[in-house]
Amino acid sequence: xxTNDSISAVNPKPERVVDSAKVWTTLITNTDYLSGxxxxxxxxxxxxxxxxxxxxxxxxxxxxxxxxLDARGIPKKSIPYLLPSxxxxxxxDPRFYDCWSKLTPFSLVEYxxxxxxxxDMLCLQxxxxxxxxxxxxxxxxxxxxxxxxxxxxxxxxxxKKPHYPRDWIPENCAFTSQHGEPEKAQVEGAPSTAGLAMPxxxxxxVVPSAEAYGMISKALGSEATTAxxxxxxxxxxxxxxxxxxxxxxxxxxLKTLRWKGVHDAIWRDNKVKNVxxxxxxxxxxxxxxxxxxxxxxESNQWWWDIHEKRLAEEQExxxxxxx
Numbered sequence: 001x002x003t004n005d006s007i008s009a010v011n012p013k014p015e016r017v018v019d020s021a022k023v024w025t026t027l028i029t030n031t032d033y034l035s036g037x038x039x040x041x042x043x044x045x046x047x048x049x050x051x052x053x054x055x056x057x058x059x060x061x062x063x064x065x066x067x068x069l070d071a072r073g074i075p076k077k078s079i080p081y082l083l084p085s086x087x088x089x090x091x092x093d094p095r096f097y098d099c100w101s102k103l104t105p106f107s108l109v110e111y112x113x114x115x116x117x118x119x120d121m122l123c124l125q126x127x128x129x130x131x132x133x134x135x136x137x138x139x140x141x142x143x144x145x146x147x148x149x150x151x152x153x154x155x156x157x158x159x160k161k162p163h164y165p166r167d168w169i170p171e172n173c174a175f176t177s178q179h180g181e182p183e184k185a186q187v188e189g190a191p192s193t194a195g196l197a198m199p200x201x202x203x204x205x206v207v208p209s210a211e212a213y214g215m216i217s218k219a220l221g222s223e224a225t226t227a228x229x230x231x232x233x234x235x236x237x238x239x240x241x242x243x244x245x246x247x248x249x250x251x252x253x254l255k256t257l258r259w260k261g262v263h264d265a266i267w268r269d270n271k272v273k274n275v276x277x278x279x280x281x282x283x284x285x286x287x288x289x290x291x292x293x294x295x296x297x298e299s300n301q302w303w304w305d306i307h308e309k310r311l312a313e314e315q316e317x318x319x320x321x322x323x
Contacts, residue, residue, distance in 0.1 A: 004210060006107070006210070006213055006214045006217035006218075007107050007109065007210045007213055007214075009080070009217075010079065010080055010082065010104055010107045010213070010217075011079070011104070011107040011108060011109065011110075014108070014109050014110040015110055016110045016111065017054060017075045017076065017077050018052045018054060018075045020051055020052055020111075021111055021112040021113070022051050022111065022112055022113040022114075022115075022131045023051055023052055023053070023054050023111055023113075023114055023115075024044060024049070024051055024052065024053040024054065024114075024115050024116075024117055025053070025054045025055075025056050025104075025105055025108070025114055025115070025116050025117070026040060026053060026054075026055060026056065026116070026117045026118065026119045027056050027057075027058075027079075027098065027101050027102050027104070027116075027118075027119065028055050028056065028057050028058075028061055028065065028119060029057070029058045029060050029061060029081070029098050029101070030060060030061065030062070030065070031061075031062060031064065031065050031068075031323070033119040033120065033282075034065055034068060034119075034323050035284040035307070035323050036119040036120045036121075036277075036282060036283075036284055037055060037074075037119040038068065038072060038074075038310065038323055039122065039284075039303065039306060039307045039310055040053065040117060040119055040121050040122065040123065041053045041072070041074055042306065042309075042310040043122050043123040043124070043306050044123045046123075046306065046309075047123045047124070047125055047126040047127070048126050048128075049123070049126060049127075049128050050128060051128060051131060052075060053074065053075075053117075054074075054075050054076065054077055055069055055074055055075070055076040055077070056076070056077055056079045056101070056104060056105075057076055057077070057078060057079070058078075058079060058080070058081045058101065059078075059081065060081070064321070067321070068321055068323045071319050071321065072314070072319065079101065079104045080101075081101055082100040082101040082103060082104065082220065083097070083100055083220075084100065084220045084221070084225035084228075085220065085221045085222075085225075086222075086223050086225055086226055088225055088226055088228065088231070090231070096230065096231040097231075099201060099230075099231040099232045099233075100220070100231050100232055102116055102118075102201050102204070102232045103213075103216050103220075103232050103235070103236075105204065105206045105208060106148075106206055106208055106209070106212050106213040106216055107208060107210075107213040108206075108208045109138070109208045109209065109210060109213075110208075111208060112207070113131055113135075113205070113206065113207055113208075114206045114208055115130055115131065115203065115204070115205050115206070116201075116203065116204040116206065117202070117203055117274075118201075118202040118203070118276060120276065120277040120278070120282055121202065121203070121252075121274055121275065121276050121277070122274070122275045122277070122302060122303050122306060123273065123274050124272055124273055124274065124275060124302065125272075125273040125274075126273070127251055127273045127274055130149070130205050130247070130251060131205075133149060133205065133245070133247070134146065135147070135148065135149060135205065135207050135245065136207060137207060138207055138208065138209035138211075138212075140209075141209060141211035141212070142209060142211045142212030142214075142215050142240075143211075144243065145242075145243050146243070146244070146245050147207075147212060147240045147243050147244055148199075148204055148205055148206050148207070148212075148236070148240065148244050148245070149204070149205035149244065149245040149246075149247050150199035150200060150201070150203060150204050150205065150236075150244060150245075150246070150247065150252070151189060151199070151200050151202075151203060151246065151247055151248065151249055151251055151252035152173075152174035152175060152189070152190055152192075152194065152195060152198065152199060152200060152246055152249075153196070153198040153199060153200040153201075153230070153233055154173055154175055154200070154254055154256060154257060154262070154263065155167070155168040155169070155172050155173045155174075155195060155196050155198065156168070156169065156170045156173050156175075156176075156256075156262055156263075157169065158256055158259060158261075158262050159279070164229075165229060167196065168196075170262075172195050172196050173195050173196075173263075174190040174194035174195035174196075174197075174246070175190065175195075175249060175257065175263045175266065176195070176263070177190055177194050177195065178190055178266050179263070179265040179266060182265060182266045182268070185248060185249065185266040186248060186250060186266075186268060186271045187248060188248060189245070189246030189247040189248045189249070190246050191246055192242055192243070192244045192245060192246045193242050194246065196237075197237055197241060197242065198230070198233055198234065198237040199233050199236055199237055199244060199246075200233060200252055200254065200276075201230075201231075201232040201233035201236070202252050202254075202276045202278070203251055203252040203274065203276070204236075205245075205247070215239055215240075216235065216236075216239060219235050219238070219239050220235070224238065249263070249266065249267075250271050250272050250273045250274070251273055251274050252274060252276050253267070253272040253273075253274060253275050253276060254276045254278050255275060255276065255277055255278060255279075255297060255299045255300075256278060256279065258299060275299055275302060275303070277299075277300070277303065283300040283303035283304060283307070284303075284307070286300065286304075
């Protein structure tokens with residue numbers, strides 16, 4: 001497929017929905033993650049970000065979801081639901097079906113920079129500096145050495161999920177390579193070639209270009225996707241192998257890294273800028289009655305504290321839609 005055709009298929013109207021050349025984006029396909037998205041948006045604003053969050057929604061996003069975004073003034077853009085041409089079975093992890101659509105930011109050529117965030121994230125400190133870290137310009141056409149930036153995927157498999165690849169072990173994890181220099185790990189990411197060389201798709205710092213997205217589109221149309229066990233991040237790690245920038249864990253602090261015996265050797269609560277609530281249950285799946293239950297993951301309480309501040313402010317504004 002030609003590059004321009006690839007762009008027009010996924011971004012037929014490359015028009016800005018906000019007056020900013022740089023934006024945060026997050027994917028939303030249903031209301032299951034809507035409380036997460038709303039609290040993410042609130043946390044970015046609370047941290048003083050000068051850049052807006054744009055919700056990228058698919059056709060499956062319902063009317064009540066749109067009303068919730070509109071009530072809070074969160075800008076949005078319609079995108080197609082991306083899937084590879086060769087079907088991939090994710091019955092063990094159905095969440096990965098949605099993850100292909102997180103590749104869309106590479107096609108948003110109306111912006112100079114897009115930072116894709118998962119909706120199950122919480123911004124604790126301003127991280128606007130990500131909008132300015134050195135990356136290849138669009139003129140590099142996806143051929144340079146700094147195509148995008150991301151933190152590594154943790155390949156420790158701490159929950160010992162049996163369907164995960166056999167090489168997903170602590171010895172092969174990029175974060176393990178940083179245990180000996182914890183202070184350095186707060187400010188430098190492991191090289192993109194470290195460990196299994198796979199980025200985590202939760203946060204991607206992207207300079208959109210027709211050519212880079214064309215390379216992604218070509219991969220989506222090939223049978224290579226049948227080998228991508230982790231959808232978008234497997235594809236990115238393959239197509240741009242060794243040509244992306246590893247950034248510190250603090251920008252995509254997977255909650256499991258904090259667990260004793262995983263990567264608590266490098267985790268520092270006061271350094272973390274953005275928590276990623278991977279795996280289930282999500283904080284918003286907990287009820288108000290049990291959110292402080294003894295033994296609950298402490299990081300979930302961080303989410304509840306900010307979520308409750310959001311709800312209190314919204315109630316004062318008359319927003320009481322249950323999200």
